[in-house]
Amino acid sequence: MRSERYQQKKQRKGKWKTFFLILILILGGLIGYSYFQYKQGVALSKEKATIKAEKFEFHGDKDQYGGTNILLLGSDARGNERSRADTIMIAQYRPDKGSYKVISIMRDSYVNIPGHGKNKINAALAFGGPELLRQTIKENFDIDLKYYAIVDFNGFVHLIDEAFPQGVEIDVEKAMSTNIGVSLQPGLQRLDGQHLLGYVRFRHDAIGDFGRVERQQKTLKEVASQFKSFQTLAKLPKLVGVMTPFVNTNMDTADILYIGKDFISKSMSDIDTLRVPIDGSYENQRINGAGAVLAINLEKNKQAIQEFLEK
Template structure:
């Protein structure tokens, strides 16, 4: 009798755990299906197809010796397969041990040695040999290994901001801006939609030129990171990836993007540390025949500063 009760309890326990397992299985399946449907919804909402304007690039990415995930970010507004210099060059670094994010902007007029092409502005490397030559250039001049690349069409930036922030991103516009950006911005704290936010981060027609533009880009990225964490963005992440995917040419797979994106927006007050190359006091303005106005830098000082920033 006691043995029958014991067997009955064991059967009930097995049934209970089996039910929990099945529930978890179906829950995971439902989440995966929902994520996929949201991702496809984002892709279908875009007017372009994912392959329409994408050029295939060779990229011999290298793993970082310190265990970091370093991504070469390239901002471009080139259409179709036309060749252009990169408008924005950044290194996004993710440390999986500390779950920290760092962002380095390399000013496009930085005068460097481009392998096989001699000295030139660093943004010429992309036009001469795509992301692979730009990767080699950064490795040779700054000894930083890049595992992935991501070329972002500026239209994708606009779509992403509008999808993530339907009411706009709050920005303090420090002065009136209009020349060369396709929109007019008045000074003051305001919410900017994707088109106006893009104009804000691209403006460089003032006394500080590209230095001010780089600072605004970094500030906006940090502010967007904070605002991502302050709203219910995590459930929208698959759709956001789907929205921007047609406008990104990258060797990263969707799983990697979702993993790192989830970590960035799932914690409050996520701090993104930033730096700029060249660092303050390590360069001088020069004019070079064939290249125009360039930033002639102290390579040792900037190499040391960049590696220290990424690994500390």
């Protein structure tokens, strides 16, 4: 009797050992596959990237509302050029809620830049890199930022083409061609990376940068919605690799994969967006030395941001 129980116990142990061995082999295979895919993506983009490889000073802090805030900056600078930020966004990830929020800050917002006086907010990047822009956003809008990512627009093109070989479906609301390098006609259509970049950068109409920010947020939601598929999730390491040479960031690859995995695997239909300045909180002005600016009511915008991030 004891012998039978001993044999049964031994068999159960053997089964568990086999199970754990298989599990370890599967995990090892997944890690190996992910690493291979990541390196393959890097190899595809490395020779085409033009963004500077330097590491910037950045004293980021965790957000007071429990979120991880990432300063996203769009740039088309070449070589050693230190340009103003063409696009300024703050992406927030709340792991406790599994939520994603995006704040777009108008680049002509007239604010105080620490140590440089008042100027357009996008000048802070040229004056002192992402750290000075972080300080500027903290001082004017009381938002803490943990990470930064400066994205070369070429990286956006390659990411879209790799993730969506058939293009991204977007409803183009009007004909567009001025200063975007492509020609777009109105209507629902699939855009490749170059045409989608032209769509989000167009601003030569009556509403200028306001329309451009609106299109950026619209495109972000469309791309997020169309990203959600098992095929895209499986390609995530390669997509991160494709983007890596085009991005200057203080984020680790593991952090990007972690946040990106949740971004793809969760429903993005309810992604929240906010534009700063909000309606009714700014005036168009012309300032000597700065040109056309948005003179904004800081208190109204800080309150709107607080309510947006807290909900």
